Amino acid sequence: MRNIFFCLVASILILFSVPLSAASMNPAQDAVQKASSTEKAPPAGTAAPAEKAAPAGGNALVRVDQGVYGFSDHAKKKLEDRLAKLNAKYDVHVGVVFLKKLPAGKTAEHEAKAIVEGGNGYEQGSKGSMVLLVATDSRDYYIATGRNLNKIITSKEGIPYIENRILKDLKDNDYEKAATHFAGAVEKELAYYEENGEPYDPSKTFSVLALLIAVLGSGAAGIGVRSYLISQMSNVHHAADADVYLDKESFELTGESDTFLYTKVKSVPKRKHSSSRSSDSGSTGGGGGKF
Amino acid sequence: MENTTVSYKCPHCTAPLSFQPGHEKITCEYCGTEYEAAAIQELFAREQELAARAAESENVQWDTSGVGGEWSAEEAGGLQKFTCSSCGAELVCDENTLATECCYCGNPTMLPSRFDGMLKPDYVIPFKKTKAEAVAALKEFYKGKILLPAAFTANNRVEDIQPMYVPFWLFDATVSATATFRAESDKVYDTPRETVTETSFYSCERTGHMGFGRIPVDGSQKMDDSYMESIEPFDYNDIVEFNAGYLAGYLADRYDVSAEESVSRADKRIETSAAGVLQGTVTGYHRVALENSVVSKEEGKVSYALAPVWILTTRYEGKPYTFMMNGQTGKMVGHLPYDKKKSWLYSGGVALVLVPVLYFVAKFFV
Known part of the structure; x- marks a missing residue:
């Protein structure tokens, strides 16, 4: 009874919250928009975006190995600029690494964590570092967070949200798009944390699309229930067949022939996604798997 | 006189x-x-x-x-x-x-x-249900109808109850039927990278003989065909040769729709059933759909019978509502009025309860 009452109250609140929350339905997005409209100069001592967009190397924001296709120079430059701005704004160090192959005997998780823990000269940022590492040959990916960024973008909620944003692009081999979506998702989570002082949890945020689906689905179900109840008010209908009057004993099958016509084949690729996830208890966190 | x-x-x-x-x-x-x-x-x-x-x-x-x-x-x-x-x-x-x-x-x-x-009718199916049973059956018919207006049951009085012998044509037929079906069969197997579904399509033809006994088609223009078909079936174990004595105390009409005019209705029902019987022999496939069927009568006989029907009339908001009961089996049929306000309240209530549930389900996927 309490649950039903809760559901009713919740639905009324949700219905009434639509017009009220229209202006602030996604604080994270608002924060991002606000941030981009009031762009500030990087703090003293921080490298300018152009300087940060260094060629692929130990500290590069965008590192794409030889043999990894799908990145134009222009797109790479654009992404480097975006990450540089993001890093400056939130005082973090976020980058992407696209490898052709993983070093022998190493996993994507191992490599990604090594990077965020300062390996190969990767900068840390005062609030932490983060990297998306993709190995295109073995189709592995891992998103690692280090230096306390794992407390801002958590392995349990924050990383799965980013994975959801990039997995489809990775499966489609659209690495440029995956990297862009990665940057967007990270920016959204960082902005949310700055605004609310707690990690972004998609399950706690209001979704207009989900509400729209729920309202439409509920409306359809309500109309279905109404039609069913109305149909119960009459049992008058034409009889379509004479099955009741068939003398079953009289039936005799006198001819049968089955002719093969053709065959259609439909193949569906198997899902290869498998994921691993770190806990956020230590200095690093993250999650990844196959795509 | x-x-x-x-x-x-x-x-x-x-x-x-x-x-x-x-x-x-x-x-x-x-x-x-x-x-x-x-x-x-x-x-x-x-x-x-x-x-x-x-x-x-x-x-x-x-x-x-x-x-x-x-x-x-x-x-x-x-x-x-x-x-x-x-x-x-x-x-x-x-x-x-x-x-x-x-x-x-x-x-x-x-x-x-x-x-x-x-x-003169050939047969008569005598009444088995009394007036009191007809009234009780109507009350039973109202039960469980949650959209029934409260005023309908509260002020409801049956205006008129009439027992009537309705003229029916009873069609006996032996038919030969041929039907073609499209059948599909699936075979699913896995390779290391894919799940493969092979669907094979077949054309199946079946021919057979079968007999139908006493398919009723009402021979009265006054009686709504859909009502008469809804009160079926009658139990022919109780059918007797016509005797005017059974009509004593009841209303009875003779036919005003001829057997020839009623044939098409019986034929249509026979065709549907014959195709269904043949479809039942198309086995070993995952899906079977009727493509075409031809039913030809080998033997056909028509007899004329009077069947018992209780006709109950009631009125709500100035509009008459007619219910009919099979006077032999007691099967009650009819249209009931419904409360539009109640219908929207129920559907709105269901929708309101579902909104939060579907919201959280949808949020999980979007």
Whole structure:
């Protein structure tokens, strides 16, 4: 009874919250928009975006190995600029690494964590570092967070949200798009944390699309229930067949022939996604798997 | 005035005789004497013959030209007057009435001239359900209908209850049917990288013979076909050869839709069932769909029967609502009014409860 009452109250609140929350339905997005409209100069001592967009190397924001296709120079430059701005704004160090192959005997998780823990000269940022590492040959990916960024973008909620944003692009081999979506998702989570002082949890945020689906689905179900109840008010209908009057004993099958016509084949690729996830208890966190 | 009707009166006490539902015999409600239906028919055969002759002679003398031109000859032909043998009142019936009740003295009255020749039914299915059972069945019919307006049940009084023998054509047929079906069969297997579904398509043909017995098609224009088909089936174990004694105390109509006009309805039902029977023999496939069917009659026979129907009429907000009950099996059918406000309240309530549930489900996926 309490649950039903809760559901009713919740639905009324949700219905009434639509017009009220229209202006602030996604604080994270608002924060991002606000941030981009009031762009500030990087703090003293921080490298300018152009300087940060260094060629692929130990500290590069965008590192794409030889043999990894799908990145134009222009797109790479654009992404480097975006990450540089993001890093400056939130005082973090976020980058992407696209490898052709993983070093022998190493996993994507191992490599990604090594990077965020300062390996190969990767900068840390005062609030932490983060990297998306993709190995295109073995189709592995891992998103690692280090230096306390794992407390801002958590392995349990924050990383799965980013994975959801990039997995489809990775499966489609659209690495440029995956990297862009990665940057967007990270920016959204960082902005949310700055605004609310707690990690972004998609399950706690209001979704207009989900509400729209729920309202439409509920409306359809309500109309279905109404039609069913109305149909119960009459049992008058034409009889379509004479099955009741068939003398079953009289039936005799006198001819049968089955002719093969053709065959259609439909193949569906198997899902290869498998994921691993770190806990956020230590200095690093993250999650990844196959795509 | 000559008697053109015959009242079945108890030879013992002269009280009106009525066939009591569920009884084998005709019982006098007043003195309790029981009679075999055949004995009563024989007893009143002579009276019926005389009444029929009287009715015929009246038909000949009935001149509509002096009625002031209000009725055309065609219209007047549809109405006939009879004399109640009990009170002498004139009864005006339409051309299809076989049995009725005198509106003045309530005496059950037969119109024997209507039984003759092709109009005489072959069979009759006697009433088994009483008036009280019909009223109880209607109340039962209201149960569980949550959209039924409260005022409908609170103020509901059955305005009229009539037991009526409705004319039915019963079609017996032996048919030969051929049908073609599209059948599909799936084979699913896995490779290391994919799940493969192979769907094979077949054309299947089946031919067979089968027999149908006594498919009823109502022969009355007054009765709604959908209502008559909804009260089916009748239990033919109780069907008996026609005997006018069974009509005593009931209304009865003769057919006004001929057997030829009713054939198409029976044929359509036979075709659907024949194709269904043949489809049942197409086995070993995952999906089977009918493509085409041809049904030809090898043998067909039609008989004419009267079947028992209780007709109940009630009124709500000035609109009449008719319910019909199979007088043999007790199956009640009809349309009930529904409360629009209630219907929207229920659907709105369901939608309101579902919104938060679906919201969280949708949020999980988007």
